[in-house]
Amino acid sequence: MRGAETLSEAPSVRWSSRGGGQMRLMRGLATGLGGLLLILVALAVIGLGLRWLQVRFFYEPLGGERSEQKRAYLDSLAPVDPERAPNFVVVFFDDLGWGDLSSYGSQLIRTPRIDRAAAEGLRMTDFYSGSPVCTPSRAALLTGRYPVRSHTHNHVFFGESSPIATLRRIFGLGNELPRDEVLLPEVLGAAGYATGMIGKWHLGGIPGHLPNDFGFDSYYGVHTSNDMQPLHVYRNDGIELRDETPRINMGAFRDEDSDVEMKGVDQRTLTRRYTDEAIRFVEENRDRPFFLYFAHTFPHVPHFADPEHVGESPGGIYGDVVEDLDRSTGALLDAIERLGLAGDTLVLITSDNGADYNGSPGFLRGRKGKVLEGGQKVPMIAHWPGHVTPGRVSDAMAMNIDLFPTLLSLAGVPLPTDRVVDGRDLSRLLTAPGEEASPHELLFYFPVIGGSVPAAVRSARFKLLASTGDTGRDKASLTDVHRDQENHNLIRRFPEEGARLSEALAAFSAELVDNPRGWR
Template identity: 60%
Template sequence: MRGFATRFAAAVGALAIGAVLVVSLAVALRLAQVRFFRSPAKPERAAEKSAYLERVAQAASGRDASALPSFVVVFFDDLGYGDLGSYGNRLIATPRLDALADQGLRMTQFYAAAPVCTPSRAALLTGRFPFRAGAGPHVYFPNDAPLGLALGFFGFPNEVRSDEIFLPEALRAAGYATGMVGKWHLGDADGHRPNDLGFDSYYGVLWSHDMQPLDVYRDRDVVVRDETEQSWLHAFRDEEDAREFRGIDPRTFTDDYTREAIRFLERSQADGPRPFFLYLAHSAPHVPHFASRAQAGRSRGGVYGDVVEDLDRSTGELVDALDRLGLSERTLVLVTSDNGADYGGSPGALRGRKGEVLEGGMRVPMIARWPGRVASGTSDAIAMNLDVFPTLLGLARVPLPDDRVVDGRDLAPVLLANAPSPHEFLYYLGGAASGSHVAAVRDARFKYLLESGDRGRSRPHLTSLALDAEAHDLRARHPEEAARLAQAAARLQAELDANPRGFRE
């Protein structure tokens, strides 16, 4: 009996120690995030943002806004570098996107700012490294879902910070009509939705379509309610489970988004010429894969190919609408993806996939079309989607905010004159709990990886992107290049550690 009691006491003690360790780890993780993520939007920064937008509005009040260029950003979800014909795919038919690439500029070394959805979108719309806006290496979840609640408990963000300056806010202040159609994925809390952060109109879903509930919104109101039975995680278990939807029909999303995008174009010109910014953020080809009824079974690339061919048709219809409305010659169209290939997608000849800072996880297609302004051709300039913010503001004659660091660079010379990249170095952030960790850095020739996100198997190494697919460590052959890039990464890391949000005093 005494032996049993001893063993029982030991077991209870071990469980207690384990519980203490788990709680201690949870508390430590929570505290570690506070500095980067859970600091609230500061009143003084919100005031500086308001003052900036007021200055932009005042400067725009006396000028003819109709002479300004308009902008369309088509943002695919998980489209891989090798998924389009113009980027080497021979299985999936993408004639309309390939025609855009022939007519405009095809960029071969363009990157998402993160290898997953949420932080990449934050970078696109703010021009800043994602974690500055509260977007770490993870994605957001519905606030009332278990995973959303867990993010909050551990101190991770689950919505973008409202004191960030968003691209549609600045353009709207400058007199632009602003509209978003499609997937948001930057939070569902009040004050953090599309209409709160600069978009005049919104139609779409707040989440990836592997998350629940997938209600469809028009502005702030639910217009199509997801009545699908929800799992305890508020997420689909697999593609078969995802096909048991009720109330919504994701097979129609691409067509619905296209229709709403064209309606926005028409509405924006109803009272005469006016510059506009349209952000069309498709839900596809993210898993689960839903092809339209008309397209299903037609692609040689299987269901994934069907989905991409739906997107190709959608883009063609959007361009046709611009032509029909006489808007093409004053509209810059940018087509890209939020990160690299995932299930079913192709990274082409690149190594790695979504979730990794290897090339296949972050290098994405980028096509720019602007008849008469962007010449047909190819550019190998290194660039990133956080460059879209300063580029569009520059073309719209809107000054950048001066109270904060803008990490992106103006790509107008690249787009309009095929100039060299404005970046000496391009930085890959991610792979650490803080989301502010420099995981890799590259220049025009070499890339230095500190960590790849490749299932924890990586170690620091130098690669020549022109010679191989990140397969060989060239540090011994090029020690000076390795040291130079390592120093560049260390300098940025020190800057981020000292001033993570990048505000100027």
């Protein structure tokens, strides 16, 4: 029996010996891999540190390779005829949703002055922002180009005191508009226009990349969104009102809060201050063609209403803020009319993207940050007595990239030829009552993160969304935007249309990979 027990135990002894060797081998591998991981982490930290030093002391902003061509183009422009050139005013709201104006269906927010402008002019129902967030949409409007072409397609720029601004530069994303981009104020200024900007810039905060550096003769406003601190108010390159508000978690600060004491900059008075400056600009330049870019801070969060009217709107604090904007727009339109300039001034009223906190996308699906309709379809009103027929409503497909070529066409100024301008001229659509067709065959939509290639494409009737997470599905989704708000995937019912739009999306993506900035 003892021999049998010994034999039966022998295999167990041999297995245990082999298992111990395997354990030692695994421990050795784990130790080696752990050491390798520590080395890799250390190298990454050293690399980031070196990159930080490079960005901190030797930073070169993105772009600049077409600066000579830009200068040659601007120098070639002839002055416009001051007796015939129209004035331009772009009123640009921040995060105003499709359903936030009573002329676009709001039942709670009252906007009689903007509604009157719509009744006296053109109201567009298929107009889009160039992006579902702030920075890239502003770049799209001012350059006439999709945001990827100006390095503004990855989220938004941050204030210079934010570590995220440094991180963006470390990872090669940049935090300012390239100097070789050609902006509307530069072109119009070179052609003899007075150019002014009021409000939110959000296209860079370092010298060489501020409003006055991009063609604005005068500037009054803030460099970033009102949830980024400090929110200094600038007059041209200098701080006029220094924000000394204690640092708080602005990301969680959604609405006006009496516990927060604002020092130096009272956001409740921003809209009123902006409006006074806008009217002053118009008064000072009444005798020459002018371009005013009036980029409001609101209704971006946090929401601050004018103390004289807070609590008046049935739409709550958000409604108070939007109704402040309506009063501001009315005061500006009144000033233009009082000065006898209404028939000479095209006023365009729109928003940088769809609704955010407390705002309404109306019946649309999605909100700010999404390439769904609620993220990018925005109000657009054109007011120009004697030129835009009153009471018109247009469902022509258009985007804010179209304002660049449209205003230049109306001013009689040629487009630059060394780069792609993605926008199309809407001047006939605005001024010719029988002209209802969109100049676009297709429009492309870019996601907020990783937007180097488009995530969606739209034709006159259909919209194809790639698998971006915005659809809630793993596969591409085709919707009929005239009959459905992106709820039903029709790709099996209309396979040929799905294939056509898919090919267009792939072709444009390939073009952007080969030539992202659109140089010619």
